[in-house]
Amino acid sequence: MPPHPLIEAERKRLLSKEGITWLARSLERARPFWHFISLSIMEAGLPWELVYLPVVESAYNVHAVSRSGAVGLWQFMENSMHPWLTKNEWIDERRDFVLSTRAALEKLSYNYSVLGDWLLALAAYNCGLNRMLSIIHLTGLKDYFALAEGGHLPRQTTHYVARFIAVVETASQAARHGLPISWEEPWEWEGLSVDRPVSLRLLSERTGVPLDILEEANASFLLGIAPPSSVIRIPRHHATAVREALESVPLLDITLHTVRTGDTLSALSRYYGVPLSLLYLYNPDVRPRALTPGMTIIIPLVSPRTPPPPATLPASLRWEHHTVQEGESLWRIARTYGSTVEWIALANGLSPSAVIHPGMRLKIPVPLVEE
Numbered sequence: 469m470p471p472h473p474l475i476e477a478e479r480k481r482l483l484s485k486e487g488i489t490w491l492a493r494s495l496e497r498a499r500p501f502w503h504f505i506s507l508s509i510m511e512a513g514l515p516w517e518l519v520y521l522p523v524v525e526s527a528y529n530v531h532a533v534s535r536s537g538a539v540g541l542w543q544f545m546e547n548s549m550h551p552w553l554t555k556n557e558w559i560d561e562r563r564d565f566v567l568s569t570r571a572a573l574e575k576l577s578y579n580y581s582v583l584g585d586w587l588l589a590l591a592a593y594n595c596g597l598n599r600m601l602s603i604i605h606l607t608g609l610k611d612y613f614a615l616a617e618g619g620h621l622p623r624q625t626t627h628y629v630a631r632f633i634a635v636v637e638t639a640s641q642a643a644r645h646g647l648p649i650s651w652e653e654p655w656e657w658e659g660l661s662v663d664r665p666v667s668l669r670l671l672s673e674r675t676g677v678p679l680d681i682l683e684e685a686n687a688s689f690l691l692g693i694a695p696p697s698s699v700i701r702i703p704r705h706h707a708t709a710v711r712e713a714l715e716s717v718p719l720l721d722i723t724l725h726t727v728r729t730g731d732t733l734s735a736l737s738r739y740y741g742v743p744l745s746l747l748y749l750y751n752p753d754v755r756p757r758a759l760t761p762g763m764t765i766i767i768p769l770v771s772p773r774t775p776p777p778p779a780t781l782p783a784s785l786r787w788e789h790h791t792v793q794e795g796e797s798l799w800r801i802a803r804t805y806g807s808t809v810e811w812i813a814l815a816n817g818l819s820p821s822a823v824i825h826p827g828m829r830l831k832i833p834v835p836l837v838e839e
Contacts, residue, residue: 474616474626478634483645490527492647495639498528500684501541501565503654512573515586517636521572521593524632530563530687540687541565542572548596557724557764558695564688566659566701587612587629595625657685658707659699662714665722666694667750667768675709677702691766693722722750727763728800732756739799739809740767781811781833788832792824805832 471479481487506519525543526532538545540562544553552571553561561567572593579589579597583604591612592600599622604610607620616626642649668686672679685701686694694700702710725736733756737744750766759765788805798809798818811833812818824830 472613472630474613474630475633475637478627478631479638482631482634482638488646491523491635491639494523494527495642495647498522499650499652500655500681501528501530501569504566504657505569508569508573512577514573514577517640518573518576520636520639521576521590521632523635523639524628530565530684539563540568542568544568544571558690558693559688559698560690561688564701565685566657567688583610585610585612590629590632591615591621591625594628595622656704658702658704660702660707660711660714661699662694662696664696666700666714667722668692668694668700671700671710671713675706675713677706677710691724691764693766721769723767723769725765725767727759727761727765728797729761730803731759733759733765736765736767740769742767742769781814782835785833785835788834790830790832792826792828792830794826796824796826798824801830801832805834807832807834 482491501522502519505522506516509516509518522528522541526541528541530541532541532543533539534543536545539560542562544562546555549555549562549571552574553564553567555561576589576593579592579600580586582597583589583592583600588600588604588610603615603620607615607618609615609618609620612621612629615621616629638645639647668682668689669679669692671677672682681703682700683692685703689695689698700710723740725731725740733744733747733751733754736742737747746768747765750768754763754765790801790805792801798812801807802809802812812830815831815833818824
C-alpha cells in the first residue's frame with residue numbers, strides 16, 4: 469500500500485529542521501518515563517507503538533497544559549479524568565506519570581474494545597468516544613482513512629492520528645533520521661508512602677536527590693509538598709536514603725492559609741509563630757505587597773506538636789456579641805474587633821482551631837483602650 473498523503477504531510481513536517489529538533493527534545497524528555505511506560509504497555513497487552521503517544525500529546529512534558537486546559541503527559545481534561553484521576557488543592561493526578569499512564573492505557577484499551585480498531589481508538593482518545601460513535605453511526609464508516617478523507621472527523625483529530633503514525637515511523641528509525649540514541653540504563657522508580665506533609669525541597673537537601681528530578685517525578689504535588697497519605701516517586705537507587713530520611717529526619721509539617729482581606733505576611737508570621745524568613749522561603753512566588761483574597765499561603769509549622777500555652781483573659785475588657793456570618797473564621801472575627809483568637813476561644817469554651825458556623829453567637833472580649 470503506498471504512503472497515505474495525510475501521513476506523508478505529517479512526515480514532511482517532522483523531517484524539517486524544526487520538526488526533528490522538536491522530536492529530539494521530546495524523546496530526550498521521555499527518558500525518565502520511557503521504561504515505565506513501555507513496561508506498562510507490554511503488561512497491558514497493548515501495541516508497543518503507544519509509547520510514542522505522549523510525544524504527540526505533550527511532547528513528553530509532565531507540566532504541559534494545552535490551550536483547552538488538558539494537563540500532563542497524556543493530556544487529560546478535567547471532564548475526562550474521572551474515574552481514574554483526582555484533583556484537589558494539594559494534588560493534580562493528571563501530572564503523575566504513573567497514575568496518568570495507567571488511566572490513559574485503560575481509556576485507550578476501552579476505546580479499542582468498543583471500536584475494534586486502533587486508529588479509531590486513537591481518534592476517540594482525541595475527540596471523545598461518544599463523538600466517535602456518533603460519527604460512525606451517521607456515516608456508516610469504520611475506517612480512519614475513509615472518515616478523514618470524507619471530512620467526517622474533526623480537523624484536529626484527523627491530524628492527530630496522522631501525526632502519531634508519522635512520529636512512530638520516524639522515531640523508530642532514529643539513526644536514519646539523526647535522532648539521538650540513548651545507551652543509558654533505564655530509569656527505575658519506587659513509590660514511598662508518607663503519612664505527613666513532606667517538602668520536596670527539604671527532602672532533596674537532606675538526601676542529595678536532585679530537586680529537579682523530585683519535582684519532575686512528583687509534578688502532581690501542586691505546592692511542592694507531598695500531602696499526607698500520598699506516594700513520593702523516587703529513582704530506585706535513591707530509595708534507601710529517602711526511606712531513612714522519612715523515618716528519622718523531622719521534616720517540617722505545614723498548613724495552608726487562605727488569604728483574606730487585610731492579611732499580611734507579617735501578621736501571618738506573628739499569628740502562626742513562624743519566622744517571616746520561612747514564609748518567604750516556602751512562598752517564593754508570593755509578593756508581600758500583592759496578597760489577594762483567595763490566595764493559598766504555605767505555613768511551615770516550626771513546632772507542630774508543641775501546644776501553645778493556655779490563653780488568659782486580661783482583667784480589663786469590654787464585651788461585644790457577634791453572630792457568625794458565612795465564610796467567617798475566629799481569625800477574621802478577632803481582627804475585626806481587635807481581639808485575639810485565643811481570647812474568643814476561651815470566652816466561648818472553644819478550641820482556637822475550632823470550626824465555627826453561620827448563626828453561632830459569640831462573646832467577644834475586647835481590650836479597653838486608654839484615652
